Amino acid sequence: MTTRWFGAPVQRVEDDRLLRGHGRYTDDIDDGALECCFVRSPYAHARITSIDVEAARGMQGVVAVYTAADLPFGGVDLPLLIPHPNLTHGRTQRCLASDVVRYAGEAVAFIVADSRYVAEDAAELVQVEYEPLPVVITPEDAVRAEHLVHDDVPGNVAAEMLQEVGGVDAALAAAPHRKNLRFRYERGAANALEARAVWALWSDAEHRLTVYDSTQSPTSIRGGLAVLFGLPESSVDVIAPDVGGGFGSKIMLFYPDELLVPYAAMQLGRPVKWTEDRQEHFTAVNQERGQVHEVEVGFDDQGHVLALSDDFIHDGGAYTPYGIILPIITAAQVPGPYRIPNYRVRFRDLYTNAIPTSPYRGAGRPHACFVMERTLDVIAAELGLDRVEVRRRNLIQRDEFPYEVGVAWQDGNTVIYDSGNYPELLDRALTMLGPRPAGDHVGMGLAIYVEGTGVGPYEGAHVQVLVSGKVIAATGIPSQGQAHATVWAQVVADELGVDIKDVEVTSGDTRRFSWGVGTFASRSAVTAGNAMHVAASMVAAKAKQIAAEHLEANPDDLELVGGQVRVKGSPDRGMPLAAVAVLSNPVRYAFGGGTEAATQFAARARPGPPLQDGEQPGLEATGYYSPPGSTWASGCHAAYVRVDPRTFRLEILKYVVVHDCGRVINPLVLQGQIEGGVAQGIGGAFYERLAYDADGQLRNASFMEFLMPYATEIPPIEIDHIETPSPLNPLGVKGAGEAGVIPVGAVLASAIDEALGVPITEMPLSPLKLYELTR
Amino acid sequence: MRVNGNAHPAPVDTRRLLSDHLRHDLGLTGTHVGCEHGVCGCCTVLLDGAAVRSCLMLAVQAEGHEVTTVEGLTREGAPLHPVQQAFHECHALQCGFCTPGFVMSVLSLLAQHPDPTAHEIEEGIAGNLCRCTGYASIRRAVVRAVELSRE
Numbered sequence: 001m002t003t004r005w006f007g008a009p010v011q012r013v014e015d016d017r018l019l020r021g022h023g024r025y026t027d028d029i030d031d032g033a034l035e036c037c038f039v040r041s042p043y044a045h046a047r048i049t050s051i052d053v054e055a056a057r058g059m060q061g062v063v064a065v066y067t068a069a070d071l072p073f074g075g076v077d078l079p080l081l082i083p084h085p086n087l088t089h090g091r092t093q094r095c096l097a098s099d100v101v102r103y104a105g106e107a108v109a110f111i112v113a114d115s116r117y118v119a120e121d122a123a124e125l126v127q128v129e130y131e132p133l134p135v136v137i138t139p140e141d142a143v144r145a146e147h148l149v150h151d152d153v154p155g156n157v158a159a160e161m162l163q164e165v166g167g168v169d170a171a172l173a174a175a176p177h178r179k180n181l182r183f184r185y186e187r188g189a190a191n192a193l194e195a196r197a198v199w200a201l202w203s204d205a206e207h208r209l210t211v212y213d214s215t216q217s218p219t220s221i222r223g224g225l226a227v228l229f230g231l232p233e234s235s236v237d238v239i240a241p242d243v244g245g246g247f248g249s250k251i252m253l254f255y256p257d258e259l260l261v262p263y264a265a266m267q268l269g270r271p272v273k274w275t276e277d278r279q280e281h282f283t284a285v286n287q288e289r290g291q292v293h294e295v296e297v298g299f300d301d302q303g304h305v306l307a308l309s310d311d312f313i314h315d316g317g318a319y320t321p322y323g324i325i326l327p328i329i330t331a332a333q334v335p336g337p338y339r340i341p342n343y344r345v346r347f348r349d350l351y352t353n354a355i356p357t358s359p360y361r362g363a364g365r366p367h368a369c370f371v372m373e374r375t376l377d378v379i380a381a382e383l384g385l386d387r388v389e390v391r392r393r394n395l396i397q398r399d400e401f402p403y404e405v406g407v408a409w410q411d412g413n414t415v416i417y418d419s420g421n422y423p424e425l426l427d428r429a430l431t432m433l434g435p436r437p438a439g440d441h442v443g444m445g446l447a448i449y450v451e452g453t454g455v456g457p458y459e460g461a462h463v464q465v466l467v468s469g470k471v472i473a474a475t476g477i478p479s480q481g482q483a484h485a486t487v488w489a490q491v492v493a494d495e496l497g498v499d500i501k502d503v504e505v506t507s508g509d510t511r512r513f514s515w516g517v518g519t520f521a522s523r524s525a526v527t528a529g530n531a532m533h534v535a536a537s538m539v540a541a542k543a544k545q546i547a548a549e550h551l552e553a554n555p556d557d558l559e560l561v562g563g564q565v566r567v568k569g570s571p572d573r574g575m576p577l578a579a580v581a582v583l584s585n586p587v588r589y590a591f592g593g594g595t596e597a598a599t600q601f602a603a604r605a606r607p608g609p610p611l612q613d614g615e616q617p618g619l620e621a622t623g624y625y626s627p628p629g630s631t632w633a634s635g636c637h638a639a640y641v642r643v644d645p646r647t648f649r650l651e652i653l654k655y656v657v658v659h660d661c662g663r664v665i666n667p668l669v670l671q672g673q674i675e676g677g678v679a680q681g682i683g684g685a686f687y688e689r690l691a692y693d694a695d696g697q698l699r700n701a702s703f704m705e706f707l708m709p710y711a712t713e714i715p716p717i718e719i720d721h722i723e724t725p726s727p728l729n730p731l732g733v734k735g736a737g738e739a740g741v742i743p744v745g746a747v748l749a750s751a752i753d754e755a756l757g758v759p760i761t762e763m764p765l766s767p768l769k770l771y772e773l774t775r
Numbered sequence: 776m777r778v779n780g781n782a783h784p785a786p787v788d789t790r791r792l793l794s795d796h797l798r799h800d801l802g803l804t805g806t807h808v809g810c811e812h813g814v815c816g817c818c819t820v821l822l823d824g825a826a827v828r829s830c831l832m833l834a835v836q837a838e839g840h841e842v843t844t845v846e847g848l849t850r851e852g853a854p855l856h857p858v859q860q861a862f863h864e865c866h867a868l869q870c871g872f873c874t875p876g877f878v879m880s881v882l883s884l885l886a887q888h889p890d891p892t893a894h895e896i897e898e899g900i901a902g903n904l905c906r907c908t909g910y911a912s913i914r915r916a917v918v919r920a921v922e923l924s925r926e
Binding site for chain 1: 788790791798799802803804805806807808809810811812814815817844845846848849851855859862863864866868869870871872873874875878897898900901902903904905906907908909910911912913914
């Protein structure tokens with residue numbers, strides 16, 4: 001293949017309409033839709049003793065009010081997406097609670113009205129009587145189990161998992177140095193700027209359900225709705241139109257609205273739309289990151305880690321719709337880029353009276369990185385060694401790949417790093433970081449991480465050359481800003497020898513491609529990117545086959561260049577790809593030209609039936625890519641910070657990133673992913689804190705008090721790349737979506753620790769937290 | 776009120792937010808709603824040339840004023856406005872949800888400071904949240920917009 005588009009900083013094809021205000025997000029779709037509002041529980045844990053919706057039902061402008069009792073699926077537990085043998089006590093919520101509510105924000109009733117203004121007025125008329133129950137809010141509360149979140153789940157333990165590589169007890173006993181450490185990471189929130197929204201229409205005439213959903217997985221939503229409503233999948237269309245950021249929060253399914261809006265549309269025979277507001281988003285959308293780790297590490301005089309034992313508890317929230325993927329990822333990713341010859345990890349996934357957890361950008365990894373990197377800093381301090389040198393001595397070396405860690409991975413396999421060059425990452429980052437700035441209260445921090453990306457099971461793509469010569473391509477997984485339409489056009493354009501302007505990509509629309517999994521886990525470039533490559537390669541092969549007959553050439557002697565299929569070395573012997581598309585369909589074309597070549601009266605009509613055994617009409621192909629295992633991206637971040645010793649204001653003096661995600665499709669898009677990831681990491685490390693009180697109330701459910709960084713908080717970030725291509729896929733790519741966020745907490749903790757001389761063992765930090773720590 | 780140069784005498788419910796009126800009554804869905812409490816800046820529009828949060832205003836308060844939304848910057852089929860073009864060239868948008876608000880804020884910034892310093896750029900965009908880009912590309916886009924405006 002040529003590499004003309006792949007690797008080039010191609011400007012995005014999505015931008016024009018988004019910049020003109022012509023984007024199409026779910027809430028932009030009206031078509032006379034009825035509008036909705038939820039009644040949600042104000043209590044974190046309570047028994048519902050009565051629900052009275054009569055006044056709301058009677059209000060002018062209200063079209064319907066639903067409680068669990070009004071739904072045919074009111075008694076059905078929502079799906080548990082990823083069951084696991086260790087998840088012995090998995091629990092999911094119901095669409096609308098009727099008995100017990102287990103987090104503040106759990107949905108109780110759903111109102112459909114002429115407008116959202118009316119729906120919100122009606123919500124105030126719904127009378128729900130609650131009998132408050134004791135609340136379990138922190139993971140430490142949960143493990144003490146003085147109260148239970150679910151009556152039938154002893155100890156609040158949803159799952160427990162123990163893994164060991166080597167012999168940890170013996171190695172610890174023999175280690176010259178041992179240290180016990182405790183690390184705590186609090187919950188965070190993705191907070192995409194577009195809150196969630198769903199729009200649905202039922203057509204009686206066509207017996208067809210159409211749903212627009214700000215989801216990261218329209219194919220899965222479609223499958224679930226088809227089952228729930230007893231429809232063939234072919235009668236359900238789910239489209240993720242423009243989605244205003246997701247970062248994991250929109251991969252969770254099903255949120256109750258994703259069932260209730262389509263259901264109401266079917267019942268009422270009118271389009272129905274629900275759009276979440278920001279306060280609601282804070283109490284209705286899944287969160288992540290709460291964990292407490294108890295670590296015991298054994299090491300030698302040179303700082304080599306001999307054994308590491310990590311026993312951690314994971315704040316799972318009130319239900320486990322997403323299984324135990326998060327703690328599995330953490331358990332797998334604690335060792336990171338380091339050689340840990342003896343490693344034991346146990347986790348308990350615990351129920352708390354808070355919003356359920358599911359992946360948020362980083363998904364189990366920032367906490368894992370924090371644990372390992374903080375542990376290495378402690379080892380360096382104990383031995384009086386340089387932090388960099390301790391890392392250097394423990395890094396897996398370039399010649400050790402594939403490197404098997406030996407613990408379980410989220411895809412059911414064990415963790416095997418496919419390729420990487422970790423010492424090079426470290427060296428480059430230190431060179432970029434340069435000399436320490438002058439002044440007091442300056443600290444240096446660094447962290448190295450790996451990230452399992454490109455997880456299976458598969459994605460697919462359809463690529464077609466139209467008789468105009470234009471190319472259309474589609475895949476099932478949607479974009480939330482990752483430039484899918486640009487980067488996949490690059491992949492397809494290279495394979496077909498066309499300009500990317502001639503390739504139009506559709507993603508996340510089941511009408512165009514109905515199979516697939518979703519956009520999450522830094523998997524799109526690997527899975528869908530390679531599927532695009534596979535499908536486009538099939539189209540290229542078919543184009544050569546068809547053109548070969550007409551050019552009287554061997555297909556192997558043909559190449560696709562400049563929109564032509566031509567004989568290598570004889571550029572004048574060729575035909576336009578558009579003409580090949582005409583030939584691929586042996587019937588008459590009224591428009592588009594080339595008809596004479598594609599009929600039975602053509603000069604070189606071949607013998608036999610027009611479509612011969614194994615042939616399909618059309619210059620198109622559907623291809624799939626299923627990775628044999630995850631691709632492991634990696635990186636090193638380093639920073640200098642200054643902390644004001646009186647106000648504890650954080651100033652990031654310099655922040656550098658060296659990143660390796662294998663072959664880079666589009667450096668412009670990659671840079672944006674990393675810069676954005678680091679910014680989210682800085683927000684999560686120092687500004688954003690979900691302030692739950694003892695009653696399980698989120699006390700700062702607004703952007704006024706949950707402090708997401710503005711431009712003023714984010715410093716310039718210097719980025720460099722190395723490329724160790726993945727040997728596992730044709731494009732040699734690895735994922736990049738989550739990388740930027742992963743090590744930021746560890747880097748800032750290390751730097752602030754040194755700047756202030758206080759041990760940093762928890763996240764997030766804040767000026768107030770630093771003030772308390774230094775007192 | 777006048778919106779993007781056109782008179783819109785349509786009657787409006789007194790409690791209707793300007794953001795909802797623009798989006799759902801006038802169909803100008805380029806103005807986005809990210810928080811409805813005046814923090815994120817996604818709903819930024821120009822009111823008589825000054826950047827305002829359309830989620831913090833009632834539509835009736837705009838009576839007698841000129842409102843400019845992102846749709847008003849350039850006509851269909853015409854080239855992008857220099858600020859929009861700069862955002863494109865500098866990859867200053869990902870999901871695009873905050874983008875119209877940023878573009879309107881940058882217009883307001885450049886109207887006050889046609890040749891802004893780095894500090895003025897920082898302050899000028901510090902009323903808008905972006906969860907995707909980390910702002911570096913948006914800062915670059917403002918610098919580029921100044922260049923394009925001179926050309």
